[in-house]
Amino acid sequence: MSKIKKIAVFTSGGDAPGMNACIRAVVRTTLYFGGEVAGIKQGYQGMIDDNIVELDRHSVSNIMQLGGTILKTARCLAFRTEEGMETAYQNLKKHQIDALVAIGGDGTFTGAERFSAKYDIPVICVPGTIDNDLYGSDFTLGFDTATNTVIEAIDKIRDTAESHDRLFFIEVMGRDAGSIALRAGIAGGAEAIMLPEKDTGIQDLIHKLEEGAAKKKSSSIVIVAEGDKNGGAFAVAKKVKEKFDFYDTKVTILGHLQRGGSPSSFDRILGSRMGFAAVKALLNNENRKMVGLRSNEIVLTDLREALTEHEFKLEEDLLEMSTILA
Numbered sequence: 001m002s003k004i005k006k007i008a009v010f011t012s013g014g015d016a017p018g019m020n021a022c023i024r025a026v027v028r029t030t031l032y033f034g035g036e037v038a039g040i041k042q043g044y045q046g047m048i049d050d051n052i053v054e055l056d057r058h059s060v061s062n063i064m065q066l067g068g069t070i071l072k073t074a075r076c077l078a079f080r081t082e083e084g085m086e087t088a089y090q091n092l093k094k095h096q097i098d099a100l101v102a103i104g105g106d107g108t109f110t111g112a113e114r115f116s117a118k119y120d121i122p123v124i125c126v127p128g129t130i131d132n133d134l135y136g137s138d139f140t141l142g143f144d145t146a147t148n149t150v151i152e153a154i155d156k157i158r159d160t161a162e163s164h165d166r167l168f169f170i171e172v173m174g175r176d177a178g179s180i181a182l183r184a185g186i187a188g189g190a191e192a193i194m195l196p197e198k199d200t201g202i203q204d205l206i207h208k209l210e211e212g213a214a215k216k217k218s219s220s221i222v223i224v225a226e227g228d229k230n231g232g233a234f235a236v237a238k239k240v241k242e243k244f245d246f247y248d249t250k251v252t253i254l255g256h257l258q259r260g261g262s263p264s265s266f267d268r269i270l271g272s273r274m275g276f277a278a279v280k281a282l283l284n285n286e287n288r289k290m291v292g293l294r295s296n297e298i299v300l301t302d303l304r305e306a307l308t309e310h311e312f313k314l315e316e317d318l319l320e321m322s323t324i325l326a
């Protein structure tokens with residue numbers, strides 16, 4: 001072990017499948033290298049509330065297959081204040097914690113970057129969010145499982161759409177990003193995909209649906225990313241129906257089921273790789289970095305760079321393919 005003797009791990013922001021695999025890897029890697037490890041419950045709120053527990057190997061037994069996070073998570077406005085950060089710092093010191101692994105999304109990263117710049121507590125971040133909207137990693141933890149969940153839902157909805165000759169608009173999560181919509185839409189064989197990153201007009205969508213109807217297509221599925229500029233699935237369905245009522249139209253909002261479920265093999269391995277790498281980075285005296293998967297290699301990116309200088313971009317070939325293959 002380097003000068004770091006005790007690491008604390010926590011989850012913050014929206015939960016994501018694979019977080020438990022990551023927690024397990026952080027705990028067991030830290031113990032392997034002779035360190036101690038604690039868990040902070042409910043993210044930054046738990047750091048402020050001193051909701052901190054000691055962890056050992058058995059604390060993380062039989063959790064690899066569990067969705068969600070055994071450490072729970074929360075969104076915390078208090079951590080944005082000087083007082084909140086100072087209280088959190090005092091609590092960490094009281095527990096002799098000298099480094100942090102933060103698992104979460106961009107909000108988590110922003111808090112971690114500010115905190116570790118102000119206090120002598122190094123932080124390594126793990127991109128844990130189903131949205132897959134973070135620069136610095138080809139995939140975020142939980143995205144693969146969430147995408148599989150959406151694909152299963154599309155397959156089920158397609159059965160009833162085909163049975164009733166219906167047009168379904170399915171709204172998926174992703175906040176301002178269209179990663180889930182794009183990949184699930186392609187894999188689910190959707191007739192159209194509405195993305196925040198692409199300005200697909202309602203008229204373009206209607207034209208696509210009219211083409212299908214002209215070819216005697218008896219049902220269709222449109223995936224709508226919740227951040228689409230036309231509004232969510234209900235708004236898009238209404239605008240389409242005003243000008244094109246060939247099909248009986250239904251809307252399904254998948255909502256929070258996309259956040260749950262047993263992690264896929266990909267997310268179990270990704271979570272384990274990132275948790276392992278995060279601890280090793282701390283032991284190598286790295287700070288204010290995020291671990292990420294780039295071309296199947298684990299790499300480190302400065303948090304500030306990840307948060308300010310770049311944005312996550314959808315794959316060009318998938319974007320081009322999505323309209324051609326539908």
Ligand code: F6P
Nearest residue numbers: 014105129130131173174175259
């Ligand atoms: O960031 C993950 C996410 O699931 C987004 O896709 C979604 O818009 C948001 O969280 C929902 O937040 P909450 O769980 O607080 O309703």
